[in-house]
Amino acid sequence: MKSLANQFSTHFEWILNVINVGVHIVNKDGDTVFYNEMMAHIDGLNREQxxxxxxxxxxxxxxxESSTLYLALEKGIETNESIQTYVNLKGEKITSINSTYSLYEEGKVIGAVEIAKDITKVMSMYDQIVDLRSQLAETHKKSKFFAGTATYHFSDLIGDSPAFQEAISLAKKAARTHSPVMIYGPTGTGKELIAQSIHNVSARRNQPFIAQNCAAVPKELMEGLLFGTTKGAFTGAVDRMGIFEQANDGTLFLDELNSLDLGLQAKLLRVLQEGEIRRVGGSKDQKINVKIIAAMNISPDEALEREIIRSDLFFRLNVVTIQMPSLLERxxxxxxxxxxxxxxxxxxxVSDVQGISRKAMQRLLQYPWPGNIRELGHAIELAFNVMDAGEKTIDEHHLPAYLFPSGKYSASNTQNHHPPLINEIDLPVVLEEIERxxxxxxxxxxxxxxxKTAEALNIKRQGLQYKLNKYGIEKVFTGRTKK
Structure with a gap:
């Protein structure tokens, strides 16, 4: 067995040097015996040093007390994905997520290994964001005239479709109470816009509105971001407010809640039930008064079935549920x-585009829009980028190629035989013309x-017959057999 290990030892060393995590191995005296290229990159040092x-x-x-390698060597204390901040030989501040394990032979510790993931840049951004939010929170507390921080109002939300109006109606009712709200729907449907609108008509409208995407922060940092930290909670930790404290008396919007670590979901549930938070490393509970609006980009049934959201947390949050329809549904x-x-x-x-040609509008109406409103906005923005100076109408050839089944528009489609849709339009008339x-x-x-026509259009035969009579379409086909 030893000969086999010796045979592959060079391969093992090669593997440890090419993997995307730092590996640092020390002997029982704490002297370095192995140090891979990634760890050298993290520490900003040369392996020879x-x-x-x-x-x-x-x-x-x-x-x-703060060296995880020393604790593994001397006390057999192992750590799993803990945050460590330290200063290297160059005086540079490094933050990493470390897992440290003791190495044994015949029951005795002969060394220790540390596996590290560099989060220095992430931590720097995290610190800046948290500090900025803290400054805004302090400004709000000191100023009697500081307005709320949510931008959108219900008047900014566009659409008359029944499903969308039902969501708006429910959201307006949810704004009257302090109960938590759950919003779900595909990415790009405007969940945060709804959350901001709820805040802006609620009694909390002049208090902070803080939005946090739960998928945007490593789970190791998320607890400190949510609840705050106390000095010494982990190496490099300082006394700092979390976003619950920053949002106190206001609204906290937690987007992509289904991405939140299950352990943190349990702590979030406690906050909802007790109305108290405790900073990481702290010993005191603090009362908070925050309205929680959570959002998911999958249905609650799917999230529960996949066990990526705790059922007790979901049912605590699911007081008011708002389903955002996809653009395909509206x-x-x-x-x-x-x-x-x-x-x-x-x-x-700084343009003067007047509208969209009928052919281009038909193309927009025929596309399924998997990216929803966000994708539609990107398509219109692209059109602005490719239009020639002086053009005032968005035509088919200005639209993204992926909107066309063949991947490109036909030459005949570039001819506009209809007047453009101008900014001041009679929407019902336009929709009727497109439908006809x-x-x-x-x-x-x-x-x-x-x-067959009714089936192809996914409407009932009676409904199609009504529309045929309404638009006089059957007259166009006199002489043909209709069934």
Whole structure:
């Protein structure tokens, strides 16, 4: 067995040097016997500087109590994914997530190994964001005239489709109480806009609104971000407010809640039940008064089935549930939403685009929009980027190629035979004209067969018959057999 290990030892060393985590191995005296390239990159040192050196020579800022390698050697204390901040030989501040294990032979500790992931840049950004939020929170407390921090209002939300209006109606009712709210729907449907709108009509509208994406922060940092930290909670930790404290008396929006670590979900549940938080490393509980709005980009049923959200937390949050419809479910709103983006990009591009051609609008209506409103906005923005100076109408050839089944538009589609949709439009009339054109096209493809046309349009035969009579479409096909 030893000969086999010796045979592969060079391969093991090669593997440890190419993996994307730092590996540092010390002997029983704390002297370095292995130090891979990634660990050298994390520490900003050369391997030659480190091999043979003692851990306290390499990391003078660490002590017997703060060095995880020393604790593993002397006390057999192992750590799993703990945050460690230290200063290297160059005087640079390094933050990593470390897992440290004792190495045994015949029951005796012969060394220790540390596996590290560099989060120095992430920690720097985290510190800046938390400090900025803390400053805003302090400013709010000191100023009697400091307005709320949410931007959007219900008046900014566009759409008349029944499913969307039902969501708006429920959101307005939810704003009247302090109960938690759960919003779910696909990415790009405007969940944060709804959350901000709820805040801005609630009794908390002049208090802080803080939004945090639970998927954007490593789980090791998330607890400190939520609840705050006390000095000494981990190496490098300082006394700092978490976002619950910063949002006190206001609203906290937790997006992508299903990405939150299950252990943190349990602590979040306690906060909801007790109305108290405790900073990481702290010993005192603090009362907080925060309205929680949570959001998920999958359905609650799927999240529960996949066990990525605790059922007790979900049922505690699920007092008011708002389902945001996809853009595919509210296609009638596309012309108005597209017109909104034209207004927006006219200002940012200093342009004077008047509207969208009918062919281009039909293309927008036919596309399924998996990225929802966000994707529609990107499509209109792209059109602004490719339009020639002086053009005032978005046509098919200005739209992204992926909107076309073949991946490109046809030459005939670039000809606009209809007047553009201008910014001041009669939306019901425009929608009726588009609907009539789509029914005529499908009626032609189905050779005037009403049943097949109704099936192709995914509407009932009686409904299609009404629309045929309404638009006088059957007259176009006199002489053909209809069934």
């Amino acid at each position: 480190v091999l043979g050196k003692n851990i306290f020579q390499l990391y003078p800022s660490l002590t017997d 296609k009638a709103d596309i012309p108005e939403i597209a017109n909104h983006f034209i207004h927006k990009f006219n200002r940012s591009f 054109d789509m029914i005529i096209n499908m009626f032609e493809k189905c050779n005037g067969n009403i049943s």
